[in-house]
Amino acid sequence: MIDNQHQVDYESDQTPEFLHSINKALEKLISLAKVIDSTQLIELDDALNRILAVDIHANISVPSFNNSAMDGYAINLKENQINTPGKFVFEITDRISAGNTVSILEPGCAARIFTGAPIPNGANTVLVQEECKVIKNKFKIKVDRPILLNENIRPIGNDIQSGDVILSKGKQLQPQDIALASSIGIGKFEVFNKIKVGVFFTGDELVKPGNTLQQGQIFNSNRYLLVALLNKLSCNIINLGNIKDTLNATCDALETLKSNCDLIITTGGVSIGDKDYIKPAIEKLGQLNLWRIKIKPGKPIAFGNIGHCTFIGLPGNPVSAMVTFLLFARPFIKKIQGANHYLNNALKTQTNFDWHKPKPRCEFVRVCLDHTTFPAKANIYTKQGSNVLSSMVWADGLMEIPEKTTFKKGEILNFYSLNEMLS
Numbered sequence: 001m002i003d004n005q006h007q008v009d010y011e012s013d014q015t016p017e018f019l020h021s022i023n024k025a026l027e028k029l030i031s032l033a034k035v036i037d038s039t040q041l042i043e044l045d046d047a048l049n050r051i052l053a054v055d056i057h058a059n060i061s062v063p064s065f066n067n068s069a070m071d072g073y074a075i076n077l078k079e080n081q082i083n084t085p086g087k088f089v090f091e092i093t094d095r096i097s098a099g100n101t102v103s104i105l106e107p108g109c110a111a112r113i114f115t116g117a118p119i120p121n122g123a124n125t126v127l128v129q130e131e132c133k134v135i136k137n138k139f140k141i142k143v144d145r146p147i148l149l150n151e152n153i154r155p156i157g158n159d160i161q162s163g164d165v166i167l168s169k170g171k172q173l174q175p176q177d178i179a180l181a182s183s184i185g186i187g188k189f190e191v192f193n194k195i196k197v198g199v200f201f202t203g204d205e206l207v208k209p210g211n212t213l214q215q216g217q218i219f220n221s222n223r224y225l226l227v228a229l230l231n232k233l234s235c236n237i238i239n240l241g242n243i244k245d246t247l248n249a250t251c252d253a254l255e256t257l258k259s260n261c262d263l264i265i266t267t268g269g270v271s272i273g274d275k276d277y278i279k280p281a282i283e284k285l286g287q288l289n290l291w292r293i294k295i296k297p298g299k300p301i302a303f304g305n306i307g308h309c310t311f312i313g314l315p316g317n318p319v320s321a322m323v324t325f326l327l328f329a330r331p332f333i334k335k336i337q338g339a340n341h342y343l344n345n346a347l348k349t350q351t352n353f354d355w356h357k358p359k360p361r362c363e364f365v366r367v368c369l370d371h372t373t374f375p376a377k378a379n380i381y382t383k384q385g386s387n388v389l390s391s392m393v394w395a396d397g398l399m400e401i402p403e404k405t406t407f408k409k410g411e412i413l414n415f416y417s418l419n420e421m422l423s
């Protein structure tokens with residue numbers, strides 16, 4: 001259990017009233033998100049995770065003909081043979097495989113038939129071969145149970161009716177969606193174009209992994225975090241890498257990206273230190289729409305724009321960068337990509353820990369769910385610092401702890417699954 005009673009409170013927020021609420025901030029950011037207006041036609045094999053730009057209507061039914069669900073015998077039952085106790089013998093007059101054209105079956109006769117093969121005209125049921133005894137030199141079958149109409153027949157339109165909307169605009173295409181579209185003969189998808197996201201990273205202390213650290217330096221982990229997060233969302237990335245902690249270098253990087261990108265995301269330099277140049281650079285080149293949110297981790301996140309290009313400045317602490325990306329940048333990106341489901345889903349989940357001390361900011365703590373009990377319970381990681389990246393690796397989700405609250409084990413709160421937010 002975390003001992004938040006005795007933790008040093010690094011965040012003695014003297015001015016929480018000047019911070020924006022999470023909901024207001026998200027609402028504002030989402031209201032600024034304009035869906036990209038360009039689309040492209042792509043092959044089915046390239047469609048995974050792309051977002052459909054149009055509804056897809058079926059212009060055929062699937063299946064498009066009545067067909068057999070089993071290997072066996074199609075039978076044209078006479079009126080007096082339907083659902084009647086007794087023993088029946090049918091003459092085998094045809095043999096139909098998948099891919100054959102529809103034939104005709106006379107009353108009282110049977111056709112050898114295979115799975116997926118068209119039901120012959122006249123046939124009104126199919127018996128599985130295990131139930132049929134072949135007799136008379138393989139010319140007849142014998143069945144000794146009552147036979148119902150329409151056994152093992154897959155009727156026209158059982159899966160899809162011609163005219164149905166099978167996939168809606170804004171759907172992020174999954175393997176089963178691609179398969180469904182191919183089952184009605186769709187050869188290409190019209191999807192929204194990929195968005196272009198420009199990124200750079202501030203911090204003179206940052207060193208590229210693979211090199212040796214000097215005193216006071218750290219490896220740049222946000223660079224790899226952000227690129228991976230954006231790749232998960234199928235974005236095209238323009239990566240300027242690490243830039244110097246000066247106002248000029250920050251402005252130059254923003255100028256380089258602004259005309260070429262739908263969105264710019266940075267990490268670091270959004271707080272109020274002497275070398276935090278993100279906010280002044282955005283104010284100089286464009287507009288700062290929102291800065292500082294009542295959230296932990298991630299308080300100094302900034303949103304703005306430079307002309308038509310939206311700007312999101314994530315905090316430098318790696319956990320703050322990841323949490324704010326998932327809670328703010330991801331829904332924004334999904335919306336401008338054209339997705340109709342862009343908000344994160346909260347799952348009501350029980351805590352397996354107490355919360356003793358009310359905090360001025362809403363806190364998103366790293367938790368792991370224990371599914372060995374019902375309902376599942378969320379265990380909290382013992383170190384919740386915004387620099388403790390291992391907490392993100394350990395966790396399977398974030399639990400939202402409202403501001404100014406205390407509770408005992410068993411409290412039901414919102415849980416956000418990392419699996420879902422990274423899908």
Ligand SMILES: Nc1nc2c(c(=O)[nH]1)N[C@H]1C(S)=C(S)[C@@H](COP(=O)(O)OP(=O)(O)OC[C@H]3O[C@@H](n4cnc5c(N)ncnc54)[C@H](O)[C@@H]3O)O[C@H]1N2
Binds near residue numbers: 269
């Ligand atoms: N006086 C105040 N100080 C701070 C406040 C505040 O309100 N008043 N807010 C704190 C909070 S909360 C956060 S979060 C951080 C965010 O600050 P910045 O966005 O300006 O980030 P930096 O100062 O540049 O870096 C913070 C931290 O993260 C490390 N970092 C930065 N970039 C990377 C990277 N690419 N990879 C790995 N680690 C990175 C950096 O070395 C710092 O340790 O500000 C608090 N301060």
Ligand code: MOO
Binds near residue numbers: 298315
């Ligand atoms: O508390 Mo900051 O918000 O360290 O991420």
